[in-house]
Amino acid sequence: MDFKHIVVLTGAGISAESGIPVFRSETGLWEEERVEDVCFPAALRKNPQKVHDFYNKLRSNLKDKKPNAAHLALTKLQVEGQKQGKKVTLVTQNVDDLHEKAGSTDIIHMHGELNSILCTSCFRRYPYFEDSSLNSVCKFCGKETLRPDIVFFEEMPYQLNKIGKALNECDLFLAIGTSGVVYPAAGFAQAARQVGACTVEFNLTPSAVRSSFTKAYYGKASETVPKFVDELLEGKLSFN
Numbered sequence: 001m002d003f004k005h006i007v008v009l010t011g012a013g014i015s016a017e018s019g020i021p022v023f024r025s026e027t028g029l030w031e032e033e034r035v036e037d038v039c040f041p042a043a044l045r046k047n048p049q050k051v052h053d054f055y056n057k058l059r060s061n062l063k064d065k066k067p068n069a070a071h072l073a074l075t076k077l078q079v080e081g082q083k084q085g086k087k088v089t090l091v092t093q094n095v096d097d098l099h100e101k102a103g104s105t106d107i108i109h110m111h112g113e114l115n116s117i118l119c120t121s122c123f124r125r126y127p128y129f130e131d132s133s134l135n136s137v138c139k140f141c142g143k144e145t146l147r148p149d150i151v152f153f154e155e156m157p158y159q160l161n162k163i164g165k166a167l168n169e170c171d172l173f174l175a176i177g178t179s180g181v182v183y184p185a186a187g188f189a190q191a192a193r194q195v196g197a198c199t200v201e202f203n204l205t206p207s208a209v210r211s212s213f214t215k216a217y218y219g220k221a222s223e224t225v226p227k228f229v230d231e232l233l234e235g236k237l238s239f240n
């Protein structure tokens with residue numbers, strides 16, 4: 001089948017094999033911190049330095065991390081797909097920089113980025129690679145009102161209009177390494193299906209929204225995704 005508008009959604013699972021831990025665990029902890037203490041606006045009000053410190057650690061941990069075969073396959077899909085007239089929209093829930101390191105472009109980081117900072121006074125966002133603190137100064141407005149550029153629970157993800165438009169046009173939707181628990185991203189497969197797209201999930205086990213997918217591949221993303229991308233680019237995929 002020849003797909004022309006492809007939307008790819010990635011989650012923490014695609015980066016797991018690169019050594020970045022996933023989010024969800026039975027203990028409800030992310031890197032030994034309670035989710036409530038580092039992922040909610042209330043945490044930022046209550047203990048902002050703790051929130052800065054948490055994301056400083058994650059940002060610093062990115063430095064030696066390398067993209068794996070799944071990230072690289074998605075770059076190949078973008079580059080080779082374009083030559084075949086395919087439009088590939090890459091949306092990630094990840095806050096890491098592994099799609100960038102793999103050479104992908106036009107990446108929509110719907111949940112923000114570790115290598116970015118947000119000013120709560122002038123609302124500008126800009127690339128940021130150092131540690132941040134309560135005393136860090138916004139390079140635009142000069143105020144000490146910077147926060148990690150991470151979309152917390154209860155906050156609005158970035159670029160939903162652009163994502164919605166791509167979903168409306170897509171004929172193939174791929175979800176890779178995402179648990180299907182965090183909305184609105186968890187609803188994207190259903191939205192793609194409603195416009196008639198084929199929807200494919202890549203995970204270790206069925207996600208919470210498995211019923212939204214027409215096809216699924218279970219196994220390590222570094223193995224399933226490159227194989228799928230090659231078959232897609234060679235026109236060998238069949239959805240019957």
Ligand code: NAD
Nearest residue numbers: 011012013022023024093094095096177178179203204221
């Ligand atoms: P999640 O942690 O809730 O789920 C990860 C999913 O990936 C699970 O379903 C798991 O089965 C699957 N998985 C794990 N290893 C895999 C592999 N090798 N191959 C294929 N699948 C694999 O992640 P989520 O759904 O993305 O939601 C968590 C949120 O936390 C994200 O929105 C993100 O903002 C944040 N987060 C980001 C990172 C990152 O940037 N790398 C890491 C942790 C959390």
